[in-house]
Amino acid sequence: MNTRKRIIIVGATGTMGKYLATALESEHEIVRVATKSGDYEVDITSTDAIEKFYKEVGEFDALISTAGPTFVGPWKNLTDKEFRKGVEGKMMGQINLVLIGQHYINPKGSFTLITGALTHEPQINFANASAANGAVEGFVRAAAIELQNGIRINAVSPTVIENSPHYFPYFPGEIPTTMKQLEFGFKKSLFGAVTGQIIKP
Amino acid sequence: MNTRKRIIIVGATGTMGKYLATALESEHEIVRVATKSGDYEVDITSTDAIEKFYKEVGEFDALISTAGPTFVGPWKNLTDKEFRKGVEGKMMGQINLVLIGQHYINPKGSFTLITGALTHEPQINFANASAANGAVEGFVRAAAIELQNGIRINAVSPTVIENSPHYFPYFPGEIPTTMKQLEFGFKKSLFGAVTGQIIKP
Numbered sequence: 307m308n309t310r311k312r313i314i315i316v317g318a319t320g321t322m323g324k325y326l327a328t329a330l331e332s333e334h335e336i337v338r339v340a341t342k343s344g345d346y347e348v349d350i351t352s353t354d355a356i357e358k359f360y361k362e363v364g365e366f367d368a369l370i371s372t373a374g375p376t377f378v379g380p381w382k383n384l385t386d387k388e389f390r391k392g393v394e395g396k397m398m399g400q401i402n403l404v405l406i407g408q409h410y411i412n413p414k415g416s417f418t419l420i421t422g423a424l425t426h427e428p429q430i431n432f433a434n435a436s437a438a439n440g441a442v443e444g445f446v447r448a449a450a451i452e453l454q455n456g457i458r459i460n461a462v463s464p465t466v467i468e469n470s471p472h473y474f475p476y477f478p479g480e481i482p483t484t485m486k487q488l489e490f491g492f493k494k495s496l497f498g499a500v501t502g503q504i505i506k507p
Numbered sequence: 508m509n510t511r512k513r514i515i516i517v518g519a520t521g522t523m524g525k526y527l528a529t530a531l532e533s534e535h536e537i538v539r540v541a542t543k544s545g546d547y548e549v550d551i552t553s554t555d556a557i558e559k560f561y562k563e564v565g566e567f568d569a570l571i572s573t574a575g576p577t578f579v580g581p582w583k584n585l586t587d588k589e590f591r592k593g594v595e596g597k598m599m600g601q602i603n604l605v606l607i608g609q610h611y612i613n614p615k616g617s618f619t620l621i622t623g624a625l626t627h628e629p630q631i632n633f634a635n636a637s638a639a640n641g642a643v644e645g646f647v648r649a650a651a652i653e654l655q656n657g658i659r660i661n662a663v664s665p666t667v668i669e670n671s672p673h674y675f676p677y678f679p680g681e682i683p684t685t686m687k688q689l690e691f692g693f694k695k696s697l698f699g700a701v702t703g704q705i706i707k708p
Contacts, residue, residue, distance in 0.1 A: 445641070449634060
């Protein structure tokens with residue numbers, strides 16, 4: 307039912323990105339992007355690198371991002387310096403993928419960014435991610451009413467994910483999001499009609 | 508009923524800050540902070556300036572911030588460069604007031620930051636504020652579970668405010684927050700026991 311699309315996956319070498327690439331590649335053309343390795347190596351903290359990438363990659367129908375570097379660690383070590391990891395990475399990295407990418411994506415294309423339950427369900431050590439997530443979610447709702455040519459934007463907000471059990475101890479009380487739920491969350495954004503939504507898979 | 512407190516108001520020369528200073532000064536000692544004029548001139552985009560201010564100001568029981576510089580303007584002009592206005596101002600400016608200020612505030616003190624309805628109710632031209640608000644709100648919830656010594660943190664989230672009628676045309680459908688509602692929102696944070704809350708006055 308879904309027309310074949312050309313889908314860029316940013317964060318393609320991570321746990322989520324690899325899974326999504328495998329889940330989508332039988333029916334769609336996947337372009338794998340990561341900081342190191344992948345079809346394209348792109349440092350998303352650099353607007354020049356993002357611009358260069360879009361110029362090279364050519365036409366595409368969708369971009370999904372699972373790229374979320376943030377500072378994880380004790381609050382007592384959290385200063386402006388550490389906070390910048392999430393500001394430049396998960397927040398501005400993803401926001402710039404959209405601000406720049408809107409000029410390259412096909413009409414009726416879609417952006418799907420990654421946030422997470424930490425926006426509303428904080429955990430000790432993860433304040434940087436809570437803030438970055440909140441920023442991306444606010445941005446997604448605002449961008450949805452600004453983007454032209456039928457371009458949509460959503461975020462997928464899982465909690466700790468099934469395939470990252472080393473994080474389980476840091477997320478007491480959170481029932482892990484399964485990889486299948488994560489996949490379906492991204493599919494809702496990719497193949498549905500919604501925009502400006504924070505999808506909790 | 509409320510014990511006399513020493514309250515720092517950041518953004519004291521703005522519409523909200525001036526009103527709150529007047530509303531609180533009969534019962535409390537107010538320290539007015541602004542970029543220009545006030546008891547202290549502090550550029551909150553500089554962590555050095557914030558640190559220097561706290562060293563000078565001495566003991567205090569509460570800090571309330573109404574300082575929210577963001578980029579307001581057409582989406583087509585919105586790039587990383589413009590976006591930084593809200594990132595450095597309303598977002599990191601306020602976050603750094605807390606990350607640094609926690610080491611200076613009295614035990615059982617409180618921080619009250621400013622966000623706004625744009626977090627969840629976007630309007631054309633205000634994507635930068637939506638993102639900055641979302642970041643501050645995520646941070647507030649996370650900081651509330653990390654702060655020690657009974658220190659509390661909340662945000663007040665008004666919509667367009669009564670005393671800024673020049674903004675009304677940009678907020679169709681928003682019933683303005685009255686100055687009295689705003690004052691009561693801040694008082695709930697200042698004199699109540701809540702923490703980690705986004706107070707919609």
